[in-house]
């Protein structure tokens with residue numbers, strides 16, 4: 001288990017329900033310990049197990065619900 005905690009900008013959020021959507025989807029993703037989105041700074045902080053999940057997969061998940069993670 002390689003736990004990492006990283007913060008990246010996320011593009012495309014327009015309201016509080018965007019925040020909830022991203023948090024809900026990420027927190028349901030296997031390997032994610034905790035994901036929090038800051039709407040004011042437009043950033044997501046994600047703590048995950050790098051053995052189970054990588055950044056490319058996280059980017060794809062975020063893209064699939066309509067947002068873009070900038071890495």
Ligand SMILES: [Cu+2]
Pocket residue numbers: 013014015016017018019
């Ligand atoms: Cu929204």
